[in-house]
């Protein structure tokens with residue numbers, strides 16, 4: 001039976017540390033503001049954006065809300081970003097993804113000043129992660145590292161399999177585990193013998209976007225399992241990429257869904273905002 005890695009508790013711990021830090025920075029006359037841009041009103045994005053604004057309020061960071069219509073042009077969005085890049089009162093800029101289809105996401109990400117890129121999506125920040133320089137790191141993978149470290153799970157020297165190769169999660173996740181001296185393999189939809197490969201993992205990190213895909217057969221006895229997925233399953237219940245009840249029985253530690261990786265993403269966004277402020 002596994003120990004449950006409590007993302008809710010750990011994210012709260014991080015937010016409380018940041019709140020104290022922001023209070024000290026404010027006493028020194030420093031203030032932080034995060035510009036949050038949403039284009040259109042995708043229901044999931046509305047929930048995420050609201051949670052981000054709530055976290056800002058809790059920590060003491062001002063959030064500047066830009067709720068733009070679905071029909072907003074790429075040019076208009078670029079103009080807003082250029083304006084915010086120049087605005088000294090704004091420390092972080094977050095453009096909620098996905099964007100409407102008529103807007104090129106890569107172009108938008110690249111328009112954000114790397115110094116204000118609190119999502120860590122800009123190629124300059126991704127490049128810094130690759131070569132081990134300090135820069136903003138994508139929030140979800142950074143949150144996974146914090147979950148492991150704050151649960152006293154040893155990373156150095158361990159075999160880590162990351163299932164998924166997205167720019168936002170899989171790739172930065174693998175690079176962060178490498179930075180922590182794990183031996184890292186990235187698996188994806190074309191990987192052969194996925195089951196056998198996953199069973200070599202001491203730490204299995206799953207971000208494939210397929211509900212309850214990873215069964216007990218994919219997991220080595222005593223492995224640590226981190227589930228980055230989030231889906232609405234049967235009866236509208238939330239579930240991850242891992243078949244939790246089954247894997248719980250053989251893993252040594254596991255993140256639940258909800259209450260595992262999810263809350264960590266926002267905590268790490270707040271961490272990046274405080275770094276931008278500093």
Ligand code: GUN
Nearest residue numbers: 094095096097098119139
């Ligand atoms: N959409 C889903 N996840 C994210 C995220 O981490 N940042 C942004 N900006 N959009 C997202």
